[in-house]
Amino acid sequence: MPDLSFVFAQSLSGLTAAMFLFLIASGLSLIFGVLRVLNFAHGTFYMLGAYSAYQIVQWLGTGPVSFWVAAFGAAAGVALLGGIVERFLFQRLYGKEELYQLLFTYALVLVLGDVAKIIWGTQQKSLSRPPGLTGALSLFGATIPYYNLFIILLGPAIALGFWFALQRTRAGRFIRAAALDRETLGALGVNVNALYTGVFVLASFLGGLGGALITPMRAIVPGMDTEVIVEAFVVVVIGGLGSFWGTFLGALIYGQVLSFGILFFPRFSIFSIFALMAAVLIIRPWGLLGKPLK
Amino acid sequence: MKTLSRVPWALVVLVAAFFVPAAGSRYYTFLANDVVIWALFATSLNLLVGYTGLVSFGHAAYFGIGAYTTGILMKKLGVPFLLAFPAAGVAAALFALVFGFFCVRLTRIYFAMLTLAFAQIVWAICFKWNEVTGGEQGMPEIPYPAFDWLELVAAWLPFVGGYRTSEHFYFLTLVLVAGCLWLLRRVVGSPFGRMLTTIRENPERAEFIGVNVRRYELAAFVVAGAFAGLAGGLFGIFNRGVFPDFAYWTKSSEVLIMTLLGGMGTFIGPALGALVLIWLNQQIVSYTQYWPLILGTILIVLLFVFPGGIAGALESAARRFRRRRQVA
Numbered sequence: 001m002p003d004l005s006f007v008f009a010q011s012l013s014g015l016t017a018a019m020f021l022f023l024i025a026s027g028l029s030l031i032f033g034v035l036r037v038l039n040f041a042h043g044t045f046y047m048l049g050a051y052s053a054y055q056i057v058q059w060l061g062t063g064p065v066s067f068w069v070a071a072f073g074a075a076a077g078v079a080l081l082g083g084i085v086e087r088f089l090f091q092r093l094y095g096k097e098e099l100y101q102l103l104f105t106y107a108l109v110l111v112l113g114d115v116a117k118i119i120w121g122t123q124q125k126s127l128s129r130p131p132g133l134t135g136a137l138s139l140f141g142a143t144i145p146y147y148n149l150f151i152i153l154l155g156p157a158i159a160l161g162f163w164f165a166l167q168r169t170r171a172g173r174f175i176r177a178a179a180l181d182r183e184t185l186g187a188l189g190v191n192v193n194a195l196y197t198g199v200f201v202l203a204s205f206l207g208g209l210g211g212a213l214i215t216p217m218r219a220i221v222p223g224m225d226t227e228v229i230v231e232a233f234v235v236v237v238i239g240g241l242g243s244f245w246g247t248f249l250g251a252l253i254y255g256q257v258l259s260f261g262i263l264f265f266p267r268f269s270i271f272s273i274f275a276l277m278a279a280v281l282i283i284r285p286w287g288l289l290g291k292p293l294k
Numbered sequence: 295m296k297t298l299s300r301v302p303w304a305l306v307v308l309v310a311a312f313f314v315p316a317a318g319s320r321y322y323t324f325l326a327n328d329v330v331i332w333a334l335f336a337t338s339l340n341l342l343v344g345y346t347g348l349v350s351f352g353h354a355a356y357f358g359i360g361a362y363t364t365g366i367l368m369k370k371l372g373v374p375f376l377l378a379f380p381a382a383g384v385a386a387a388l389f390a391l392v393f394g395f396f397c398v399r400l401t402r403i404y405f406a407m408l409t410l411a412f413a414q415i416v417w418a419i420c421f422k423w424n425e426v427t428g429g430e431q432g433m434p435e436i437p438y439p440a441f442d443w444l445e446l447v448a449a450w451l452p453f454v455g456g457y458r459t460s461e462h463f464y465f466l467t468l469v470l471v472a473g474c475l476w477l478l479r480r481v482v483g484s485p486f487g488r489m490l491t492t493i494r495e496n497p498e499r500a501e502f503i504g505v506n507v508r509r510y511e512l513a514a515f516v517v518a519g520a521f522a523g524l525a526g527g528l529f530g531i532f533n534r535g536v537f538p539d540f541a542y543w544t545k546s547s548e549v550l551i552m553t554l555l556g557g558m559g560t561f562i563g564p565a566l567g568a569l570v571l572i573w574l575n576q577q578i579v580s581y582t583q584y585w586p587l588i589l590g591t592i593l594i595v596l597l598f599v600f601p602g603g604i605a606g607a608l609e610s611a612a613r614r615f616r617r618r619r620q621v622a
Contacts (some may be wrong), residue, residue: 281411
């Protein structure tokens with residue numbers, strides 16, 4: 001049995017991974033919940049967020065706030081791109097077969113992935129941690145970088161903010177209504193198309209932000225898009241496609257299974273993740289906290 | 295017009311394909327071999343997506359299982375091709391039976407997700423189980439089938455001798471794939487195949503007239519898996535090695551694109567898609583490394599402009615042509 005401080009450190013690293021995944025997967029889940037589309041390009045938005053953040057830091061230099069400006073600038077840029085793609089292309093595919101929608105998002109993966117390669121090359125890139133969060137905290141014999149702590153706190157903060165927006169604001173009510181019955185909502189005079197664009201923009205923003213914030217911890221490389229999208233799929237499937245707290249729970253489970261799986265069964269950790277996903281789909285296709293689709 | 299449709303086109307194409315090594319270079323034989331194997335893989339997927347209306351996002355799993363089965367049997371256990379090839383189909387069919395049992399219970403998007411999850415499980419196992427699958431490095435140097443007997447035949451028949459092993463393998467692939475496609479054609483045309491189309495069009499009504507929809511879907515899943523496995527078995531040998539990315543989710547989407555490009559729901563569509571896509575790939579790769587960009591653009595144009603794929607576009611063009619002739 002490994003000692004407790006090690007277990008503690010391991011669970012914190014799992015928690016950090018979970019909060020990142022939550023950030024990304026919540027966007028994916030939002031799009032599925034409202035638009036009923038699995039967006040393969042969501043991983044690509046995440047990758048573009050990472051590259052854009054890198055690019056903005058290159059332009060700004062390493063000032064005290066340049067990382068934060070870069071992170072939000074990158075997320076905003078990706079959100080804009082998401083909005084354009086939805087407004088001008090994706091909107092024409094609503095009501096067509098699911099396969100076409102799936103393949104369209106996959107086409108975006110191919111095109112945007114290569115565009116990123118053309119702009120930034122295939123060399124891996126990285127950013128250093130923002131000033132003020134470079135140190136580490138010693139807690140119960142484990143060393144936790146401040147940046148990880150920041151991410152661990154940011155995840156729940158975004159989750160709460162999100163939940164509040166969905167429950168208490170007018171736009172949030174519309175989004176929930178659109179997820180339940182888009183025709184009725186349209187008949188009641190709500191501009192459903194604009195709402196969909198808004199949801200896509202918001203989801204892309206979350207994906208881009210996740211990508212931008214992960215840059216101090218993981219290298220920015222081509223291929224990070226197809227890797228993360230599978231992880232995000234697992235998270236939303238376990239939690240329940242379209243369910244907000246389900247995504248949160250799914251991310252927590254994923255993070256812990258992965259970080260302890262690597263510890264105890266290094267060779268079966270990826271396997272166990274997908275096995276968990278398959279098991280959830282078999283037993284409760286709508287996920288742990290989701291509701292069955294009508 | 296009538297005389298044109300009476301020509302046995304499948305036979306003509308098959309015979310023409312036999313002359314590729316003699317007429318073209320080694321490169322063209324290589325390309326033709328690639329096309330033929332992918333044509334089988336894509337056609338097997340079409341049975342699910344095009345004919346039954348089940349969108350599988352994990353069809354590469356059965357391709358990978360077939361490739362590993364033949365590869366392991368031939369390389370590690372020295373089993374002859376004659377046994378190792380059908381074994382690929384049997385192994386893939388068995389896995390398809392188990393996975394499919396769960397998948398057909400789910401509807402639409404969840405079906406796609408579960409097929410994806412199972413494919414990723416297969417990929418993860420191939421990726422990590424070093425002792426059996428060679429892990430991340432894969433399994434290089436799968437031997438060619440033994441062609442000694444061909445030399446004996448060559449003494450009796452003209453045109454058979456004097457070819458390289460890779461060309462012998464191409465001939466073997468042609469014969470086997472032609473046989474598989476013929477079988478699949480029979481399946482599609484049979485009452486069973488018609489019932490699959492009924493299920494695609496209206497599963498509720500099929501249920502009402504007393505069809506066990508799930509059982510039919512499962513059967514289609516197993517047949518499609520088996521033929522994908524056979525394609526995989528051939529591909530491992532052709533590729534001179536079997537690698538985990540055979541079962542990765544991006545492979546599943548590649549074959550889906552092929553099927554869509556050629557035209558779903560038409561029998562020759564996917565084979566046409568395989569031909570066009572592989573040929574395009576070879577042409578474009580010599581100019582630029584950004585093949586995915588081109589492929590993605592093709593896919594977007596296809597989705598917005600020609601959702602019926604090549605076969606669909608040809609059919610509507612032919613219909614227009616015929617109508618004009620009638621008017622004139």
